Amino acid sequence: MKQFLLSFFLLVVLLPASIYGADNVVLITFDGLRWQEVFTGIDENLATHQDYSPQSDLIMQRFWDGNANDRAEALLPFIHQTVFAQGSYAGNRRDGSCAAVSNDWYFSYPGYSEILTGVVNPTIDSNSKVPNTEATFLELLESNSLYSEQTAAFASWDVFPFIFNVERSGVHVNAFSIEASPADAQEIFLNKLQNAIPSPWPTVRNDVFTHQYALSYLRREQPKVLFISYGETDDFAHDGKYDEYVFAANRTDGFIKEIWSTLQSIDQYRDNTVLFITVDHGRGESPLHSWMHHSSQQATTRANSGLVEYADGIVGSEATWFAVMGPGVVSGRQIQTDKNCITSNRIAATLMEFLGEDYRDYNPAMGAPIQVLFD
Ligand SMILES: [Zn+2]
Secondary structure, eight states, rough: HHHHHHHHHHHHHHHHHTTTTTSSEEEEEEETOOOOHHHHOOOOOHHHTTTTTHHHHHHHHHHHHSSSHHHHHHSSSIIIIIHHHHHEOOOOGGGOOOEEEOOOOSSSSHHHHHHSSSOTTTOOSSOOOOOSSOOOOOHHHHHHHTTTEEEEEEETTTHHHTTTOOOOHOOOEEHHHHSSOOOSHHHHHHHHHHSSSSSSSSSBBBHOOOHHHHHHHHHOOOOEEEEEEEEEHHHHOOOOOOHHHHHHHHHHHHHHOOOOOOOOOTTTTTTOEEEEEEESSOOOSSGGGGGGGOOOHHHHTTTTOTTOOTTTTTTTTTTTTTESSSSTTTEEEEEOOTOOEGGGGHHHHHHHHTTTTGGTTTOOTTTTGGGGGGG
């Protein structure tokens, strides 16, 4: 018995010091969903605007409330009632909490590359389909036998195979296109549906396909590191359809709820998974019509940007937000930052630290982990 107690004691003492550790991380992005909607709900001026919201009556009925918190909760019930309640979050600039990109552009490829690689590389300055010279944290982890063939990414936008550099990285990436090697009857059916249901956009598929392929892979392969990028919010915004942007945000909240409940139904993931949610960039707020766009001054003043009338850039579109929950993450806490915004280049190292990995062993140029999450 003494010996048993001794070995038990040694086991407890010698276990990896992972009071906040997890064996799995899931990173999810909404493309260009503004912090304004996340923390204060739908915008009355945009939701009642006859050009931006032909379905004004419907969205006001479903998502309007005089109280900003209740309004935000009506739009994103899972994020508010579960992720914020059980985790930590930042980005509500009206409440002393600031998050931002640190790249110079405020559009998607530089934004996702910053999030996923932890590095701001000045040569990444467009959304062109160029293989990423930087390595995502998924690719870096693939070099470790613990994570070999344990990473996967699902995305609606057709540039993601380049952001992940699929030729080099070894990360399983399903982005925009149907599943080339469907593994079961459901994936064959998903392929049929995706081929038959038109997407409104030439380079972005309907998010429901990204979601369903991700769920299918998650259940079957149970990767330790999963990335899902939903894209509809940004594209409806560029189209000037505020009502559809609002519906897309609400649908995506429901998708994330389903991912979380699926994770909690599988032994490998239950109480052993960190969920991190964020965005690649913000959008404009003032003047009102700038809500449709996002880009820095450097970007809008470039030839053929299409946004030359915005000589100061799309003001405020560097603003992001994030929310994280899982083992050890303080619950119900808004991170106060004052003016020191938490930048997106720290997310990759943060997720590695949750796994018990030190980013400096992989790429010391990455932004350091968001330490306040581990206090
Ligand atoms: Zn965009």
